[in-house]
Amino acid sequence: MKSKGETVRKHIVGTAHQLFYRRGFNQTSFSDIAAAANVPKGNFYYYFKCKNDILAAVVEHRLQAIQAQLQLWDDELSDARDCLRRFVDMLHREHAVxxxxxxxxxxxxxxxxxxxxxxxxxxxxxxxLYRDWLERHFEQLRYTRDDAADLTLHLLAATQGAALIANTYKDAQFLQREADRIQQWIDSL
Amino acid sequence: MKSKGETVRKHIVGTAHQLFYRRGFNQTSFSDIAAAANVPKGNFYYYFKCKNDILAAVVEHRLQAIQAQLQLWDDELSDARDCLRRFVDMLHREHAVxxxxxxxxxxxxxxxxxxxxxxxxxxxxxxxLYRDWLERHFEQLRYTRDDAADLTLHLLAATQGAALIANTYKDAQFLQREADRIQQWIDSL
DNA sequence: GTCTATAAGAAGATAGAC
DNA sequence: GTCTATCTTCTTATAGAC
Incomplete structure (x- = not known):
């Protein structure tokens, strides 16, 4: 059974997470979060002693969500290559945002x-979290530790670059094409 | 002969450019720029009517600098492939920042x-500016208009991804490796 | 053209009643 | 635990003397 405070706290963290992503951390004010979460500004400081602490809580929450997701993928997929592909699939699933x-x-x-x-x-x-997880799966493809580390950073760079350019030019089609290209690269390994 | 005002204006724009890059646009206040440029805050509004106008001036200044750079590369290099390589070289030259x-x-x-x-x-x-310039050089490598456009976005994504991950992990070596990888890709075209 | 003083508002944060 | 009122500081922007 959760206490009332726990529920409110999670509600604030969820709201802050959305706003930090959509508006940026520095461009999101306390009042913004308070208004969006329907919690009076003053009440905030009962849960968090400063704005940075909200970010800490948001990140903590995200870390748990990512962990759970990676665990799910591991449970669901037996092939290491499938895991890598599933990672890149995020670009497809999240293309709109x-x-x-x-x-x-x-x-x-x-x-x-x-x-x-x-x-x-x-x-x-x-x-x-992603880095460590990807590295493990590259190693399962019989790459050395060093190669797996390098391939992981390369894969992270490929996805980040695709996301950034798609965002810059508001081009969802390019994001799809680029995701496909990365998938093909994984298949070729 | 430049007027005194022109000189001061350019000085402000140069200072703002540095600060916007190093601190971010929204995190750079008017006072920051004034202090760094040694220009009293009030004097600012003689040159720019609002903060957004300073960004506009900074971007305009950057556009001219980029144009000049691209022109220089075109004058200096006759081979289209060399031009593409020179573009990627930026990752090497600018790795520290x-x-x-x-x-x-x-x-x-x-x-x-x-x-x-x-x-x-x-x-x-x-x-x-980079996009158009890169497209033209891909077309010189006998790619169709569509292919050149796609390859250009791919190249931009590759460089942006490399920069972002290198920044995230403060890893200059990875940036060098990734730049080399992109160069090899260009050679293979 | 240059600079000081200051207005007007929004930010993060606190005090204290309930 | 909840909420209002408020403090302080920093922001953009203006007025107006020189």
Missing amino acids: IVRYGCPMGSLNLELCKTQPELHAHATRMFD | IVRYGCPMGSLNLELCKTQPELHAHATRMFD
């Missing part, structure tokens, strides 16, 4: 890297 | 796409 707002991880990283290194480190952890 | 602040165009686009579509359109024009 990617074209509109970019990749949630990529844009957060690029925003925070400039003047908020403490927060940036926080955001990098989302990439780390 | 890319790792630190990301790609100036990519990060600006990703920042402005979220809540400032008017400004985003402005920033996209920088990509357009």
Whole structure:
């Protein structure tokens, strides 16, 4: 049984997550979150002592969601190559929001890297989850540790680049084409 | 002969350009620019009527610089493939700042796409210059118009992805490796 | 053209009643 | 736990003296 406070807290985190993605972290004000979550501004500080703490909670929440997703893929797919393909499939499934707002991880990283290194480190952890998971699956394809690490970064770069250019030019078709191209590259490994 | 005002204006634009890149547009305040340029805040509004106008001037300045650079490459290199390679060389030449602040165009686009579509359109024009130029050179390699357009977006995505991941993980070596990989891809065309 | 002073509003954060 | 009122600081922007 969840306490009332827990429910409200999660509601705030969910709302903040959406706003941080759609408006950017720095461009999202306390009032924005309060208004969208229907929670009075003052009440906020009962749950979070500052704005950065909300981001921390949002990232924590995202990390758990990503973990659960990766676990699901592992349970569902036995072939390592299928796992890599499923990762790239995200570009297909999320094409609408990617074209509109970019990749949630990529844009957060690029925003925070400039003047908020403490927060940036926080955001990098989302990439780390995918990175570690992808590396393991490349190793299952009998690549050495070093090669798997390099191929992983290459794959992350390919997906991030596709997302960024699709966003820049609002071009969902390019995103699809690029995702297909990456899939073919995986098949060729 | 330049008027005094012209000189000051250019100085402001140059300073703003640096700060917008290093801190992000929204995170750069008027006072930041004024302090860095040693121009009193109030004096600013003699040259620009609002903050958005400074961005417009910065972008205009960048567009001219990019145009001049592309022209130089065209004058210097006769082979279309060499031109494409020279474009990718930017990742090598600029690796230090890319790792630190990301790609100036990519990060600006990703920042402005979220809540400032008017400004985003402005920033996209920088990509357009490279896009048109790259397309022309792919066509010189006897690709059809459509293929050249697709290959251009693919190349832009590859460079943007490399820059973003190198920035995320502060990994200059990866950026070099990825640039080499893209060069090899160009050679294979 | 240059600069100071300041208005007007929004931001993050706090105090304290309920 | 919830909410209102408020403080402080920082923002963009303006007025007007020099």
